[in-house]
Amino acid sequence: MKKKQIAITLGIMCFLLTIAICVQIRTMSSANSTVSKTLSDNGLRDEVLKMKEKYDTTYKDLENAQKELEKVRQEATQNDSTAEAKEQELKENNMILGNTNVTGEGVEIILQDATSTNNSFNLSDQLIHYGDIQWVVNELKNAGAEAIEVNGQRIVNTSAITCEGNIIKINGERIGSPFIIKAIGSKSLLYGALERAGSILDVIRDYGNTAKVTKKDSITVSKYSGVISYEYLKENK
């Protein structure tokens, strides 16, 4: 009799205990535990990769369509001298706007964050900041550069070089060290402007960062990958 009583009590206790454990486990699994967090992180990463792939294929399609358009234009203007002149003008304007890859003599500048810790205590000093890039770009423009590219991002008239926390964005695309700036223009003029005493490159080097300028006889600046569109602009009559 006593043993039966004990068994029933223990059974009831275990019953209550397992109910509580089940409820607790279900609550915890539905809550934002670390496991579910990493799982959702993985899902987000997958999503990003998928979107990037989609973007890449769309971009390729766009490039193909542009080539097609070019072909059609050429065919249409083959036997028409005025249209041919227009076509030439269009090409030139596109080149100036930054819509095509361009080649010419110029300079290549490589800016790199300091790799080894020097005697500077301020970690911020050992980084290339967006201001440095802006300064270099301004210096290049001032020296007559005709086309400038930073890490594959063409500087066009709508380009912005911004600081977004710990990354630098150009044309809305994030870029990082090392920064390879390519500029087309008179190579000796550009080189002289950048390597003069007290130039921005001197300042960058003073902080322990790397800044290299090389003259190039032929350098290719890639085209602007975005779309130039205007919404509010109207011609003044």
Place this chain on the structure above:
Amino acid sequence: MILIAIILGCVIGALIGINLPMISYTYSGYLAIAIIAALDSVFGGITSTLKKNFDLKIFVSGFFGNAILAMLLTYLGQKLNVDIYLAAIVVFVGRMFNNLGIIRRYYIEKWSFNKEKKEEKEN
């Protein structure tokens, strides 16, 4: 008999517990500490059954009393910004291992005793 009752209780409890609604995340900490306390009581109950000094009143009051006290301590700790529940967990888990050791020793001794007896009989 006791083993069957425990297993039956666990199975029925699991079946019902799966279908019960979830509690809010804020209170899950209290439930967790109550579970540890109750688990300790169950192990204590099994141990005392083996030692044949099982008292129903002590067992039931310990089961609920420990759980409620642990929850109250957790609440107090939250108000005072001290993790008192850690102390409760240390005590309960320590006792659980203690009781588990007693249960293990009891069954191993029983098993080796039976074996010896058998050998004696064969000889």
